[in-house]
Amino acid sequence: MPKLDESLLTGLPPFSQLNRAQIREILDQAGSRRYEEGTAIFREGHDAESFFLLLDGYLRVVRTTPGGDQIIVLHISPGQLFGIAPALQRDTYPATAIAAAESIALSWSARVWSDFTARYPGFATESYKTLGQRLGQIQETLTEMATQAVEKRVACAVLRMANQSGRKTPNGIEIAFPVTRQNVSDMTGTTLHTVSRLLSAWQRDGIVESTRKHIVVTDPHALVLLSEQ
Amino acid sequence: MPKLDESLLTGLPPFSQLNRAQIREILDQAGSRRYEEGTAIFREGHDAESFFLLLDGYLRVVRTTPGGDQIIVLHISPGQLFGIAPALQRDTYPATAIAAAESIALSWSARVWSDFTARYPGFATESYKTLGQRLGQIQETLTEMATQAVEKRVACAVLRMANQSGRKTPNGIEIAFPVTRQNVSDMTGTTLHTVSRLLSAWQRDGIVESTRKHIVVTDPHALVLLSEQ
DNA sequence: TCCGAACGTTGCTCTGAAACAAACTCCCGG
DNA sequence: CCGGGAGTTTGTTTCAGAGCAACGTTCGGA
The missing domain is CATH 1.10.10.10 (Winged helix-like DNA-binding domain superfamily/Winged helix DNA-binding domain)
Incomplete structure (x- = not known):
């Protein structure tokens, strides 16, 4: 795997308070992969082994009903963390992530989440902040849908x-x-x-x-x- | 204000790993109040100054559209934390909480949240766990609503x-x-x-x-x- | 005890959007 | 250059459920 450049993460909210050395550490633990349009990054119900950061492309986060209907819960744009089920103590993903366009994402083992929150200042705070925004967004979609x-x-x-x-x-x-x-x-x-x-x-x-x-x-x-x- | 008994919190997930002294500390920082049926505990858009724990009763968490329609996002039962907007770095509540029956709740200043997560083992983990459950629940409601x-x-x-x-x-x-x-x-x-x-x-x-x-x-x-x- | 408000029931009408159906068009691969 | 599949358009039919209206019931307070 080619070595990842530090510039990938600098400036992104969850890492904005960190110095070069810390970002280097984080990158050295990351895997990276390309996903073709239409490919699943992870699937609803599967073991939540990793969490991810989208570097490039776009994702749809989708839930499927027993009846086979599906609905798109949210979209992910570059620079956002996703698949952070591990952070919420979930052992499976609650939804499926599909590449809406050709995409590139970093991934980390779920095990390192607690490390990250403990070791890197601002990481937990910023992550939970995006989580809060997402929760608000979904609530808004819900009210919209209902009314x-x-x-x-x-x-x-x-x-x-x-x-x-x-x-x-x-x-x-x-x-x-x-x-x-x-x-x-x-x-x-x-x-x-x-x-x-x-x-x-x-x-x-x-x-x-x-x-x-x-x-x-x-x-x-x-x-x-x-x-x- | 009468002194609150430690038994109120023992056994509840966010506090289950704590000893008597720690629970005492937490209770000493808490306010408590009774809410009559139909009363609002906090309102959508207001400053998120506190977070709460429901001791007794039931709550509806409600969002209102600009058009005046409202929908019930979730219910809160005794023993659950609610109004944890502060934990997500939000400065206002994203929804309104109404007592569905006569209810009693403890409250803490939003400022102490970071103290709690830092000082009390298991508190952050368990809180984010319920948050994850809630997120999953809302996503489920959303798909249901849509399909x-x-x-x-x-x-x-x-x-x-x-x-x-x-x-x-x-x-x-x-x-x-x-x-x-x-x-x-x-x-x-x-x-x-x-x-x-x-x-x-x-x-x-x-x-x-x-x-x-x-x-x-x-x-x-x-x-x-x-x-x- | 009675009144009024809040809550619930039921019938009827009417419309928005789903379901069904059938082409059409673009794009990719052979 | 051709064929086929994926994506899109448009027309027609149908029906679930909203809207409107009127009445019934329960309950709490004067």
Whole structure:
């Protein structure tokens, strides 16, 4: 395995208070791997042997019902820790992580988590902070799901993706990873048919532009209105 | 304020590894209060100044949408920590906690959290463990909400309450705190009308018995079937 | 004891979105 | 260059469940 460079971790919240030597230590314990689009990094119910940091790419975190329906719980962007079930004393992962685009991630054995929290100042604090944000985010999705009509939910989902991983382009905000209609419906608990109709309608109204696996929000403000009103 | 007895905390997971003296220390820093049914312990968006432990009673943790709809995110039973936003570096509470029945809770200043985690072995571990369970629970509710039809969702909600706080009685499992139809609909994202119809139908089929603010599951097995199938 | 409010039930209507169906289009590999 | 599969669009049908309305019941307080 080629030696990993320290610049990979510097500046990321969980490691921001550490010096070069400490980051070196941490990297020396890490494994790294590339995942093709569509590959699972870990699966729901499997032993939580590792936790991860996404260096590049995008992930979907997915739960599947006994009936085979699946829904996307959250997305992971570069720089975020994920699969931190071990930190919560879980012995299995509660969800599945799938590469939405070609991705690269570091991984550490679950055993070193307690080492890290004990030895590296700020690591525990920052990790639990992201955990708190994630919890809040999921609660928000839940309330949304329970109270809002389909169109608002879809608008919210698109906005959330645009916020988390949007790139500014001349035409508007472009979502930086491949998204199918099916994926959006898995985020919102509808059917791909309904999502397709909505996106077509929005395209007519000049709010979004979308081709297959690809969405650009041309009029974010109008979409915000749709999501709130 | 009367002096609190050590027996209040002994045996509870976050404190189970501690000795009498340590529990004494912890109790000496605690405040205690009684809350009448319907009172808020803390409110969404307010400064997260304290964290709490429920000694007696039951709580609903609730989120409200800008539109005024509300949904019940989770229930808290005696012995559980709650309002642990401070532990996640949040400066405001992400939800509102309401006493579902007359309740008694201890509280500590948010400032002492880091003390507790540093000084008392097992405290951090156990706290984050419950946090992990809660996260998993919410994810489950979310998938349920997104994929299941109303009847199944209501069945799941009733079962969850029965599991968490059910008392065995000659007639079946009795939910130990007051629940209105409205409450159940707030857990499941439907209307009280639909919940009322479902409970009536189930009563006809001998699956539950319910009076106002009160539900007894007489045939848990049938309800499980409804919730899965 | 009576009143009023909170909680629950039930019937009816109507609509949003799922289900079903059938093409169409893009993309990749042979 | 062609074939096939994955992803998308669009039309039509159907129905669960929300919305509305009206009434019944229980309970606590004056």
